[in-house]
Amino acid sequence: MNAREVSLNRANELKKANEKFLDFKKKIKHQELLDDLHYEKKKQMLLAFFKATEKDWENHKWQMHNRIMDVDTLQNFVSLTSKEIDDIRALNQTNRFAISPYYLALIGEETDDPIKMQSIPNSGEFITDYGKDDPMAEEFTNPAGSITRRYPDRLIINVTNVCAMYCRHCQRRRLIGENDEHTPLKIINESIDYIKNNEEIRDVLVTGGDAFLLSNKQIEHILKSLRAIPHVEIIRFGTRTPVTLPMRITDELVSILKKYHPVYVNTHFNHPKEISKISIKHLSKLIDAGINVGNQAVLLKGINDNKFLMTYMNQKLLMARVRPYYIFHAKKVKGTSHFIPKISDGLEIMSFMRGHTSGMAIPTYIFNAPGGLGKIPLLPSYIISHENDTYQIKTWEGNIITYKE
Ligand code: SF4
Known part of the structure; x- marks a missing residue:
């Protein structure tokens, strides 16, 4: 066979691999x-x-x-x-x-x-002898104000408990309480003071609840205060409004955000159905203003624990110019046992995506260590064995190759 014939045979194999x-x-x-x-x-x-x-x-x-x-x-x-x-x-x-x-x-x-x-x-929520109210022990990672700090150079400010829709799988279910409450200004200012006094903090995530449910005035106060701190390099917002309330992304909000660049947004699409025309239209306002949007999905049993569906959703996100960033393994939160998938299901999805779609469409699969010990990336095993300078490595199709350094 000449090179063209070999290529055509291979192209045919690849075409078949994507048929399903x-x-x-x-x-x-x-x-x-x-x-x-x-x-x-x-x-x-x-x-x-x-x-x-x-x-x-x-x-x-x-x-x-x-x-x-x-x-x-x-x-x-x-x-x-x-x-x-x-x-x-x-x-x-x-x-x-x-x-x-x-x-x-x-x-x-x-x-x-x-x-x-x-x-x-x-009814799955009636099962309460599973998991914890606060599996990430956020209470013990709060050095000041409404901060959560788990890493050397970055931290979270929790600014509200309000969301446009309270996700039944939420890891902060315990904070939803009986009323919608924004964090008092005094506590937000204490959080900002903590950042001011700790020069190693270069990345601040403003979240909740849903950070975009603060008023424009409150958002601008936080942005302005953080931008006045020389060591704060990037500001991120955690919001599910592109999914549950896209009309919150108004021209006025975008014009405030873009004054304080670099500003990033992390959102939370879990299913392609959520990437609606309206959602895409409002996401575009953010992205056109130079605000990068990343997606943090949660792997949920019965909702998105399907390799085809997850791949399709990530491709659709890229089409909307949203970068698939994380897939979180659902945390063991009390009342959410019916949503918890198996790690093996997550790994199967990751393995499928690696072979069947572009790297940009592949988020990192994250297991959050209980007790607030941080994120752990989970990957299918590609190194099968290793002795001295010789490795057995698996390709995306399952072929084993030997590599000698
Ligand atoms: S939007 Fe986020 S914080 Fe609000 S309920 Fe959903 S997961 Fe929880």
């Missing part, structure tokens, strides 16, 4: 067209219910003011069995739910709809 994934993509893209229609229908139902307008829908304050927080309202828009209704009512007493009308309109008809599973209380 391509079939999956075709099906999901078809489903997305149906989802768009469904979203429009649900949106109109919600607008009629609240006697609101299209303009209201685009207003994040209207969305927050009209979050759905009780089961009687919820059942007008989502099909629920009588057992589900009783369970939601009971669970809402201890871990309240709240869903923006926008995010609610994304919920499909299936009982295991991924948007429904992330936002509506589920």
